[in-house]
Amino acid sequence: MEQHEAHQSQGRLGVGMIGYAFMGAAHSQAWRVAPRFFDLPLTPEMTVVAGRTRPAVEEAAARLGWASVETDWRAVLRRDDVDLVDVCTPGDTHAEIAIAALEAGKHVLCEKPLANSVAEAEDMVRAADAAAARGVRAMVGFTYRRVPAVALARQLVAEGRLGTVRHVRAQYLQDWIADPQAPLSWRLDRATAGSGALGDIGAHIVDLTQFITGERITGVGGLLETFVKERPLATEFSGLHGAAGSGTGPVTVDDAALFLARFEGGAVGSFEATRFAWGRKNAIRIEINGSLGSLAFDFEDMNVLHLFDATEDARVAGFRRIVVTEPEHPYIGAWWPAGHGLGYEHGFVHQVVDLVRAIGAGEQPTPSFADGLQVQRVLDAVERSAGDESRWTSVATGASPHAPSPTAAPIHQVATTGTKES
Template sequence: MTSTPSASGAAGSPGVAVIGYAFMGKAHSHAWRNVAALHPGAPGARLQVLVGRDADAVASAAGQYGWSESATDWHAVLERDDIDIVDVCVPGHLHAEVAIAALEAGKHVIAEKPLANSLAEAEKMVATARAARERGVHSMVGFNYRRVPALALARQHIAAGRIGEVRQVRVSYLQDWLADAAAPMTWRLRRELAGSGALGDLASHAVDQVRYLTGHEVTAVNAMTQTFVPQRAGESGMEDVTVDDAAWSTMRTDRGAVVSLEVSRMASARKNALEIEVYGSTGAVRFDLESLNHLDVALDGASTFCRRLVTDPGDPYIDGWWPPGHVLGWDATFTNQASDFLTALAAGQEPTPSFEDGLAVQRVLAAIEASAAQAGSCVEVERGLA
């Protein structure tokens, strides 16, 4: 255990341990550090311990991000009385192990998406979360795009009936960081570590948005997956890529809508393009994450879109941020997420999205994989537990 000079966080606030200190560990640290400043009235958090495997590297990250301490043994961290919240920011193969152990140790848990690498793991996580809930111990899965103000506003419009009956959804999530065949091997390309490729990484967000925005459940899918570059350079020479690079699916919902989904980490020149269009009987909404402060709306029978800057007082999540037009960034989604999580805990309520929501997404991803393995034939989405 190493102490850092820049201890941060309010005494009396729940103590947080983040497991993993790289991409998501940094994004979540930023959120825990700033949540009380940006969300007046929301409880703060005490940045107690940042956990990783390399003692020097995690100590350096802890100092940079504002943690009181760093550690290399997450099991020992779960035994500490000064830790109330465990935040799981490690690769997918560890989500179930860390989250289940933390819940059983009486810690509230936020786990990054996708919930797990397999349906079996996700089901076990849900069962553990349910038992923990009975003891007042809560959990949440980190679908942070639910906290984009424009998407939260889109959901409000759809729930209020302002686009009528939802008929069609188009959702794509395109990135290009694997487009270069010379890009090296990473844990994200190994099935045993990542579970799947663009599916778990990107389609998990996309499917969650379909559920979140429309309130529909996906019931059946036809799908195709593709691995364009089957081998990549690893530490020991060329290694097999064992996950998908891209996936496509058409899906039916329980309320008669049809969804088309496309995800790829090989879409040249696209960086982080989560694009969502929802078409109803009397209107539509359209969103692009690379322009995340905007929502295109055609409401109440309007026949053309108009562009709305979602930074006004009263817009979802805006209170506590900046004056109108002083736009928010991608990092705000994590701060808003931390605020919702802490507020729910303070009220003794289960935060959303729950592990059940994570499992529901996982079931759709499993159906997509099954359909792709059967040459795109229709596969029904399993139900149960969620």
């Protein structure tokens, strides 16, 4: 019996986390809290956190609640007390770490976007498929799916409350680099981040709209723009571009991404992702229009979902404001009395809950690496379209985002083929 199977038979799930910055802190909170509010088949144990610099990772471990530290992520994979590896590093390391962890027999939770390229994502899906045959699970962290109002939106669409989906509108607006003097960081370096607003935040609204509608995007027409081409060097970049602490360095990713899209069921969509929208801190706005009604969501009012029922008497019809805090709503029953809203961190807790329950049941958690690959293909199609003067670029059709398809991808398509998933 493998060591992680022995742990699971004892009701434990040893977790090793790679990376401990922004996402690492959010994931740590989730691993701490989930077993205290939800009934789980396995009890997560915060076994080890890994980072490159020992004093920094030791401080993070003490602050975030991890039992031990490593300065080499490979050492985490060799540990018998680690059953699951949580990848919270920049995108350029996702493929290497996740594939090695799966081959070592560890379950994997990998932050989004899944990889920095379609080819890397395809490699990760192949590794996940091989691991699944041995009972080892992999999931990508599109956490906003776990916001209760978003999960309710998915339920309402699946129940047919909106009828046939016709229009999709999605925005993700931030302003944290709108100031041209904001320093260069790894998120503005293509070699590390893969892309800019498109992959960092655009990936979320691609996943959210496919999740809520239950339909894949099949074609896109895109536009990318970099407004600020040079930025002051941050300490982490000084060694790459010149004397430490002086000068500027190039921004090699997009600052804003806009694209039109078609969905496999015939709906049309418009998408906007930018980190240059002054005053918008984390505005994720989704609106779905169907033949029988509409729904609308804004993460800056995250406990509310707006629903319009077009079948109602026109004299009293209007958007209904649903405060998604009732125990009947997704995830809410484990938390507070009705009306006591949840926050950003709760989505990460729900992610842990769904992942641990799937592992305990021997089931594939969602979103899978195949789902992450589908999103990666959409991002790739947007980039290719934008580079071809916004020419319409197909995304290959086939199975749903949750089912791999053997269909080959033609040129300028984002495929869900071979070893791909949602």
